[in-house]
Amino acid sequence: MFFSRTFAALADPNRQSILQTLKKGEAPVAIIAENLQISLATISHHLDILKRADLVSSRRSGRQIFYNLNMSVMEEISEALLKFIGSKKTKK
Amino acid sequence: MFFSRTFAALADPNRQSILQTLKKGEAPVAIIAENLQISLATISHHLDILKRADLVSSRRSGRQIFYNLNMSVMEEISEALLKFIGSKKTKK
DNA sequence: TTGATAATTAGATATATATCTAATTATATA
DNA sequence: TATATAATTAGATATATATCTAATTATCAA
Known part of the structure; x- marks a missing residue:
């Protein structure tokens, strides 16, 4: 339904x-890998999921592929959550 | 890491x-079930997940168990997302 | 206390997800 | 063109998740 793909992406x-x-700026896969103890193949897989959730975008430069944060979806989710909360009937 | 359990809960x-x-107010499982085409057992399972993610709470009244929305975690997530977005270094 | 009702728990299964190694693609350079 | 580098894709596997039916627990009412 709403943002299912994005919530799932954010859960891992x-x-x-x-x-x-x-968050510090765009980075190639090698840099991303520095903070993770999993194989490059698995990282590629995670990047694909983040991409299909619209949380990141990528561009190739030479042999490297640089990934970039996409903040708009997070904004949308934040807004949707606030709206959801706000629209709740509060009892007496 | 952060809110993993809650994001996972929200993804389904x-x-x-x-x-x-x-959102319309607290409801017993029978009412919740009206909008779903899955078994009661599966609904119980989903309610358990929502509970462990702190998204709902429950109270028994006679033979029924009433479930209730818990908005605080959604607020926290909304805030965390905004904070995350806000803290990103924006380039030039 | 027996039976009915409301919900959860147990146990099984099918699908999805995270992970790995090996193979492949794309690019740059000697 | 041959080789090295950066990353993805393919194929396999183990774990997690969603789902079901059947059994169990808790409560109420006859």
């Missing part, structure tokens, strides 16, 4: 770690 | 549907 600790790394 | 469409139902 390794993916959260990737997002933390990207 | 049936659980989202449960939260939507509870």
Whole structure:
């Protein structure tokens, strides 16, 4: 339903770690990998999930692929949560 | 890491549907079940997950158990997301 | 106390996810 | 063009998750 893919993407600790790394600015996979103890193949897989959740984007530069944070979806989720909370009928 | 359990809980469409139902106020399982096409056992399982993610609470009244939305965690997540976004180094 | 009702728990299963190693693709450079 | 580098894709596997039916627990009412 709403943001299912994004919530699922945000639920994994390794993916959260990737997002933390990207907070400092765009980075190639090698840099992202420095903070993780999993294989490059698995990191690629996580990056794919983050991409399909619209949480990151990527661009190739030479042999490297740089990943970038995409903040708009997080904003949308934050807003949706606040709206959800706000719309709740509060009892007496 | 951060809110992993809650993000995972929010990722499932049936659980989202449960939260939507509870937005109108507390409800027993039978009412929650009206909007879902899955067994009561599975609904119990989803309610357990929502409870362990602190998204709902419950109280027994006679033979029924009433479930209730817990908004504080959603607030926390919303804030954490905004903080995360805000703390990102924006380039030039 | 017996039976009915409301919900959870147990046990099984099918699907999804995270992970790995090995193979492949894309790019740069000697 | 051959080789090295950066990353992804393929294929396999183990674990987690969603789901079901059947059994159990808790409560109420006859």
